Amino acid sequence: xxxxxxxxxxxxxxxxxxxxIQYGQxxxxxxxxLPGGLEITSLITKKSAERMHLAEGRKVSTIIKAxxxxxxxx
Amino acid sequence: xxxxxxxxxxxxxxxxxxxxIQYGQxxxxxxxxLPGGLEITSLITKKSAERMHLAEGRKVSTIIKAxxxxxxxx
Amino acid sequence: xxxxxxxxxxxxxxxxxxxxIQYGQxxxxxxxxLPGGLEITSLITKKSAERMHLAEGRKVSTIIKAxxxxxxxx
Amino acid sequence: xxxxxxxxxxxxxxxxxxxxIQYGQxxxxxxxxLPGGLEITSLITKKSAERMHLAEGRKVSTIIKAxxxxxxxx
Amino acid sequence: xxxxxxxxxxxxxxxxxxxxIQYGQxxxxxxxxLPGGLEITSLITKKSAERMHLAEGRKVSTIIKAxxxxxxxx
Amino acid sequence: xxxxxxxxxxxxxxxxxxxxIQYGQxxxxxxxxLPGGLEITSLITKKSAERMHLAEGRKVSTIIKAxxxxxxxx
Numbered sequence: 001x002x003x004x005x006x007x008x009x010x011x012x013x014x015x016x017x018x019x020x021i022q023y024g025q026x027x028x029x030x031x032x033x034l035p036g037g038l039e040i041t042s043l044i045t046k047k048s049a050e051r052m053h054l055a056e057g058r059k060v061s062t063i064i065k066a067x068x069x070x071x072x073x074x
Numbered sequence: 075x076x077x078x079x080x081x082x083x084x085x086x087x088x089x090x091x092x093x094x095i096q097y098g099q100x101x102x103x104x105x106x107x108l109p110g111g112l113e114i115t116s117l118i119t120k121k122s123a124e125r126m127h128l129a130e131g132r133k134v135s136t137i138i139k140a141x142x143x144x145x146x147x148x
Numbered sequence: 149x150x151x152x153x154x155x156x157x158x159x160x161x162x163x164x165x166x167x168x169i170q171y172g173q174x175x176x177x178x179x180x181x182l183p184g185g186l187e188i189t190s191l192i193t194k195k196s197a198e199r200m201h202l203a204e205g206r207k208v209s210t211i212i213k214a215x216x217x218x219x220x221x222x
Numbered sequence: 223x224x225x226x227x228x229x230x231x232x233x234x235x236x237x238x239x240x241x242x243i244q245y246g247q248x249x250x251x252x253x254x255x256l257p258g259g260l261e262i263t264s265l266i267t268k269k270s271a272e273r274m275h276l277a278e279g280r281k282v283s284t285i286i287k288a289x290x291x292x293x294x295x296x
Numbered sequence: 297x298x299x300x301x302x303x304x305x306x307x308x309x310x311x312x313x314x315x316x317i318q319y320g321q322x323x324x325x326x327x328x329x330l331p332g333g334l335e336i337t338s339l340i341t342k343k344s345a346e347r348m349h350l351a352e353g354r355k356v357s358t359i360i361k362a363x364x365x366x367x368x369x370x
Numbered sequence: 371x372x373x374x375x376x377x378x379x380x381x382x383x384x385x386x387x388x389x390x391i392q393y394g395q396x397x398x399x400x401x402x403x404l405p406g407g408l409e410i411t412s413l414i415t416k417k418s419a420e421r422m423h424l425a426e427g428r429k430v431s432t433i434i435k436a437x438x439x440x441x442x443x444x
Contacts, residue, residue, distance in 0.1 A: 008211070009192035009200065009441040011115035015148060024247035025394035026413065029267065030145060036110015041085035042143035043248065043267070044157035045214060045399065045413070052147055052157065061146045063156070066193060067289050067437050068142035069116035071104060071231040072135045073126055074089060082285070083266035083274065083367040098173035099320035100339065103193065117174065117193070118231035119288060119325065119339070126231065137230070140267060141215050141363050145157040159411035163444060172321035177341065178441060184406020189381035190439035191322065191341070200443055209442045215363050216438035217412035219305040219400060220431045221422055222385060233337035237370060246395035251415065252367060258332020263307035264365035265396065265415070274369055283368045289437050290364035291338035293326060293379040294357045295348055296311060304433070305414035305422065340379035341436060348379065359378070362415060 012064040016040065018056055021049060030054065032062055086138040090114065092130055095123060104128065106136050160212040164188065166204055169197060178202065180210055234286040238262065240278055243271060252276065254284055308360040312336065314352055317345065326350065328358055382434040386410065388426055391419060400424065402432055 016032040019039070028049035030042045040062050054060070090106040093113070097103075102123035104116045114136050128134070164180040167187070176197035178190045188210050202208070238254040241261070250271035252264045262284050276282070312328040315335070319325075324345035326338045336358050350356070386402040389409070398419035400412045410432050424430070 007200075007443050009190075009196040010144075011193060011196060013146075014112055022248065024249070026392065026397045026399050027248045027394070029140070029248050029269075032145070034110070034112065036108070036112065038088055038108065038110065038112070040138075040143060041140040041267070042145050042157075043141045043215070044145055045159060045411070047399075048145075048157040048159060052145070052155075054145065059148055061148055063144040063146055064114075064138055064142060065438075065440060066103070066115040067117045067191070068138060068287075069114060070084075070137040070287060071106070071116050071118055071122075071126070071128065072087075072137055073229050074133055074135055081274075081369050083264075083270040085267060085270060096174065098175070100318065100323045100325050101174045101320070103174050103195075115193070116231075117289070119233060119337070121325075122231040122233060126229075139364075139366060141265070142213075144213060147155045158440075161442075162408055170322065172323070175322045177322050177343075177436070180441070182406070182408065184404070184408065186384055186404065186406065186408070188434075188439060189341070189436040190441050191437045192441055196441075200441070202441070207444050209444055211440040211442055212410075212434055212438060214399070214411040215413045216361075216434060217410060218361060218380075218433040219402070219412050219414055219418075219422070219424065220383075220433055221303050222429050222431055232366075235368075236334055244396065246397070249396045251362070251396050251417075254367070256332070256334065258330070258334065260310055260330065260332065260334070262360075262365060263362040263415070264367050265363045266367055270367075274367070276367065281370055283370055285366040285368055286336075286360055286364060288325070288337040289339045290360060290435075291336060292306075292359040292435060293328070293338050293340055293344075293348070293350065294309075294359055295377050296355050296357055303422075305412075305418040307415060307418060338379075339437070341381060344379040344381060348377075363413070 010063045011066040014062045018054055018058045018060055021054060084137045085140040088136045092128055092132045092134055158211045159214040162210045166202055166206045166208055169202060232285045233288040236284050240276055240280045240282055243276060306359045307362040310358045314350055314354045314356055380433045381436040384432045388424055388428045388430055391424060
């Protein structure tokens with residue numbers, strides 16, 4: 001069973017595809033393409049990226065807690 | 075000039091439309107519809123929601139710092 | 149399959165038992181007892197607590213991104 | 223029009239001047255001097271620092287969501 | 297011994313005075329005045345505000361992790 | 371007097387022992403062992419780790435704001 005909105009308290013779970021990974025010594029920066037063409041950038045530890053065998057083309061979910069989403073006026 | 079990716083360090087700025095607002099005593103919970111039909115939930119203070127005159131139908135940007143985006147395997 | 153450290157990028161996933169839930173209008177405050185007797189407090193949305201049917205005695209995992217953990221000297 | 227408290231939900235927007243930037247492979251660490259002499263440290267991605275052409279002496283706003291501000295007793 | 301920058305990993309520790317507190321059912325919203333007249337807003341749990349006996353006029357430190365500070369161009 | 375739950379608004383303060391430190395250019399990744407054998411990973415700045423003279427075997431407190439704790443169903 002996947003990690004989805006039935007299982008985790010975070011309100012924002014979006015499925016997408018990893019389109020780039022860049023590694024530092026501690027962090028990995030991922031860009032994930034969501035449906036509709038939106039691209040979302042994520043910073044996770046390099047160890048997590050390696051443990052999860054993340055790579056370009058891998059289908060993943062992005063998870064964002066609602067308290068971390070700000071709003072601005074256009 | 076709008077808040078966009080040229081102006082703020084946050085990597086994730088997505089334009090959408092407020093489709094619901096619910097108020098508590100301190101917080102406001104907003105649901106914003108993004109292009110492609112994704113719905114993103116945001117918690118901000120009630121005072122900010124009032125100061126910005128947020129309401130259903132209002133076009134806004136959602137802003138998320140990359141360090142607050144997690145990844146999970148489907 | 150559970151949400152565990154093989155599936156999510158967050159480095160800190162601890163299994164425990166919900167020992168109290170208190171509701172506001174927007175938020176729910178949960179206290180979860182971890183093995184060894186540690187108690188951890190979590191704020192999630194009331195809607196998530198209801199969707200997940202959280203209640204005292206429910207076994208859950210707590211998830212914390214490493215970038216949200218500070219350190220202090222005793 | 224600048225990013226200010228009329229435009230973004232974040233409650234804490236302080237104008238200051240960049241006094242140092244240090245780069246890693248993924249991150250940039252900035253120190254910004256606020257009026258009154260307070261110095262605030264920010265971690266953003268290196269890509270954002272480059273995109274925004276941040277440099278010592280540049281006037282910027284620091285933005286902090288209220289839910290990320292803790293309080294301690296002196 | 298106070299919580300200060302010698303003791304906690306958070307890079308931003310600013311001393312100020314509580315100038316307002318507003319309570320919800322779960323949260324408390326504090327406004328703290330910093331030297332130089334800056335006002336910073338903090339959201340903490342009501343239980344923490346009560347445990348710490350926070351009140352208007354109380355001298356406190358505000359604590360902000362560097363990874364939670366964004367930057368915008370004016 | 372230590373940083374404890376009497377002094378800081380963060381609800382989650384756990385005492386443990388540093389069991390590993392890895393350095394990048396900007397960040398340090400620490401693993402801290404808590405009572406009961408739980409291991410918690412923290413990302414702080416390299417400058418903070420150096421300022422605090424953190425090293426393996428050092429007793430520290432980990433501090434986590436309740437709003438940064440998510441919950442998932444097992």
